Amino acid sequence: MFNRNANWYLKDDKGVFINSGVGISNRFNFWDNDDNTFISSYSIPIGIGYGRVIGVKNVVQAYIIAKEIGADLSNESLLKLAEIIEKYNNDYYTAEFRDDAEIEFYNDLAEITGKPEKAMKIRQILNSPIYKTSERFTGWHIKGGVYNNLINGGDLSDGFFDDIDYRLDLFASLRYTLPTDYNKQLILSLNYSKNLKGGDKQSIYGSSANFTIDHKYKWSSSLVVDYVLATQESASDLKNLIISLQSDYVLLNSLSVNASVNYQRTAFYDHQFNTTLFPFHLLHRNNENSFGIRLGFRFYLI
The missing domain is CATH 2.40.160 (Porin)
Structure with missing residues (x-):
């Protein structure tokens, strides 16, 4: 089919x-x-x-990330975080940075959240089935x-x-x-x-x-x-x-x-x-x- x-x-x-x-x-x-x-x-x-x-699943994921890692983000910052996630899902980082896509993606997330040490936790939230984020x-x-x-x-x-x-x-x-x-x-x-x-x-x-x-x-x-x-x-x-x-x-x-x-x-x-x-x-x-x-x-x- x-x-x-x-x-x-x-x-x-x-x-x-x-x-x-x-x-x-x-x-x-x-x-x-x-x-x-x-x-x-x-x-x-x-x-x-x-x-x-x-689709606005990326907005929900941004909210979950902020709550799970304890980042006190404004609505404007949450939308910026959601925009970064959407760009990543649409392969923007792969097209722009190739082999450094993951590095640049998590650097941008760290800049918004102010918590670079939580990179692995953010990765778990975005990719692990343990976080039941429906569409x-x-x-x-x-x-x-x-x-x-x-x-x-x-x-x-x-x-x-x-x-x-x-x-x-x-x-x-x-x-x-x-x-x-x-x-x-x-x-x-x-x-x-x-x-x-x-x-x-x-x-x-x-x-x-x-x-x-x-x-x-x-x-x-x-x-x-x-x-x-x-x-x-x-x-x-x-x-x-x-x-x-x-x-x-x-x-x-x-x-x-x-x-x-x-x-x-x-x-x-x-x-x-x-x-x-x-x-x-x-x-x-x-x-x-x-x-x-x-x-x-x-x-x-x-």
Whole structure:
């Protein structure tokens, strides 16, 4: 699978943007009686949007660094510290200083924090899984457009490109993100897609809510709610609902315990390849309700 999607802003970095990309995917269709059946797809989205969602995890990390090493920093200094972290994550230091990238990075951190002796502690905060710093985003955007899809579904013995179908889908989406505190994040999204050419003239209405909280640096939890409504001209409406509560607590530097509670009401299997690049859906009816509780361990190799 190969997916790339990008926004190009026309005037400023928060206004109108052009959305496009490319996606390639090949998967076996396990719901077909023929074991050789596969589904391959090639997609190019073209759309326009407004707004911007930006990552602000570096700001949270700057706050954690200041608190952990006992540095009394002003808001201005915290933002400068976050800017240095962002530059490092974007490979600015590697491009600018090459072999001395790490040295220059920690020298700049020491200049802001005033605590050069805490360099190794800062490195642990930025890189160790013991510090459960969830992703943080702020802002919103809305976008819409069309997806041009080439879909190949057939038997491998017939040749890879023998049964290609062209589909055109209309899409629209809204995403809203809000870090409610330095340790909490709320993400809301609405999605819509409608098949205009080819396929079963189906429409998909989706909504999701995701709330995460870092209770402590070693403990994080999340709540996810997803609801999808699928309508087709030749069949009745189908509805899916998923509710998931998860929590992860670090026991040792490379070992954590995680628990989850999941409820799933499934009226159809939704074989969409990627919610970003593949809005078309291949629906397989299935009425199923499930509830599960899971407890396990996670070992971090890196």
